[in-house]
Amino acid sequence: MCFFTIFIMYALCGAEIDLFVPSFPELQQVFHLSPFMVELTLGVNLVAHCLTSLVVGSLGDRFGRKAIILIGLSIFTIGSLCCVYAPAYWILLLGRLLQGIGISGPAVLSYVIIADIYSVDKQQQLMGFLNGVIAFAMAFAPVIGSYVSLSFHWQGNFVVLLIMGLISLIMGILFLPASKNNKSNSFSMREYQVVLRSSKALYYISTVCFLLIPYWFFVGISPILYMEDLGVSLEMFGFYQGSMAMCFSVFSISSSYFIKKFGQRNCLFFGLFMVVIFMLATFALLVGKINDALAITLAMQLLAIGVIFPINILYPLCLDAVPDAKGKISALVTSGRLVLTAINLQIAGYIYNGTFMPIGTIMILALILGLWFCYQVFQKEKGSPYPVFASAS
Template sequence: MLLFIILMMSVLAGTEIDLIVPSFPNLQEEFVLTPYMVELTLGVNLVAHGLSALIIGALGDKYGKRSIILYSIVIFIIGTIICIFAHQYYYILIGRVLQGVGISGPAILPFIIIADLYELKTQQKIMSILNGLITLAMAFAPTVGSYINFYYGWKGNFILLLILALISLYFGILYLPKTDKDHTVDISIKGYLAVFKSQNATLYIFCICFLVVGYWVFIALSPILYMGSLGVNIRDFGVYQGVMAFVFAITSLGHYKIISVLGEKRSFMIGIGLFIVFIIASIIVIVLDIKKPWIITFVVSIYSLGMTPIVNILYPIMLSSSKTGKARLGASITTFKLLIFFANVQIVSYIYIDSYMYIGLSICVNLVIALFLLSKLFKNKAILIS
């Protein structure tokens, strides 16, 4: 039951953005908004999420993760209700800010509970399965959101989020285990200085951020690339997006089986090898100015295949390396991942030229940085895999 609750909360966190994006055109029409004002409903949500993640992590360490998760969901529910009954644009913004604040708890702390309750090998197995299921949910969220928006309007997607949040709250109250509290923890931002005083912790945080942010950048800009530049219709775009999500989901779900056959070290090195293949393939696509959607999808799927084993191995190792402060480590990854993601999307969207070029370069640059940080972790003997 615990894994079901964590899955529900993670799906809520993972689909909170993707369900709402299809409603943007309707919001723009109903409230007579400029494109910037519509995008602001996304921006304030993510900024609130990123900043509150730092506080949520500290609160989780200090007062117990169960309580903070439940209170966070309540805040999310309040924000969602405000959005549903909003009759002015600024009420939508207020609701989205509260949603961003509230989603931080269920987005971060359930994975820390797994790290507290299970040994390392079991953590890796559970997290790979959850990542696969969450990715599938995120892949289908835009499609579901589009249909709900078509039949029930933009409020329908907020109502669905409300239902998911209420289910998560109900089962969370009943089945989430009580966790340890440490009242000596400093809940100020200064408390994070202890995390970043550790070179290995800092390397872990930024390595994982740079490893995964490229995938986020591609997903965020893929509608512009596929439908805007490559002329793909919305139905076929869903197929391409589904293929990439399916690849990531299947490799995550089968991650534990793959490791049991190949071993951690070999799986890890295969992941690095796939990254190198992806970088080479991306350079070829860019130099030859290839505009075949299926080729671009295939190339990015190679990146996805490489990312799965490495992240699923690294994240539990990082958490297990800290006896205390696990929530702060998780929160730090969330915050910096969002900041790096925003920087990449803003830069790429500004210089975008109707091709894969700058999207691919962005992913490659992030990946090269991640591999450099990974080499530093190996040099420090912070990663011990067999």
């Protein structure tokens, strides 16, 4: 039941953003918001998630994973109540802030519980499955969110998040294993210095973050692009975004089979090759000034397939880059991804011109950085015993 509980928490983490983004157009009308202001409901959540993740990682290493996860889920529940009953825009922002603070507990530490129990090889298999869970949540969240919005308006999606948060909280109390306090890990931001001074750890963290950012960034900006400017209906938006996430999910869940059959190194380079193909396809869309929902969705499916193997293979290795610092490394990955996604969303909201041009440009730049950092990881791991680097020496 422990793994199933983490499964539920991962589903909540995956749905926390995607479930309510189909409500963006209605939120703009109800609260009279500009694109920048409606994107701020994502930005404030992501920044809160990011900053809290750093504290959560240190607290989890010091006081144990379970207690911090449960406190986080309690805060998330309070934030969801604020969103459901928000009479004004600032109350909605407050609720999103609390949701961001609360979700950092399960987002940062639930996988660390698995890392505490299983070997690296087993983690890589489970990572694919859990990424698939997030992707399934992302796949169904916009579809469910679209129909919930149609039937119950924007508040309905926050009710769904409230229910999911309560279920996760109850299951966490009942089934998560108690973890011992580790008094050798003091609660201080200075404890992150051991990670920040490791160039290998920083290259791993940067690789994971910059390869993930484009997908999460697109999820956040796509409702305005698709529904406001490309004329996609609410029902069709759920189909387009759901198809991208479903593609990610299916390949992620089956990634352990492909890794076992073809090897970690071959699968990693296949994923990086698909990322490059996505960049070329996106560049073609930008040069041709193509703003077609189907063409953009097909390109994004290339990215969804491409990032699976690098993330599933490298993230468990990332957690082992520095001994006895899994919680801190997980926190830095989570916070780095979220703060960079939030910054990109706000930049895009500011420069957005109703076309795919600024969105595609931001994604290409992020992936260029991700590929460069991945190259640096290989340089650092020359001679490593891990199978993915076996031929790199």
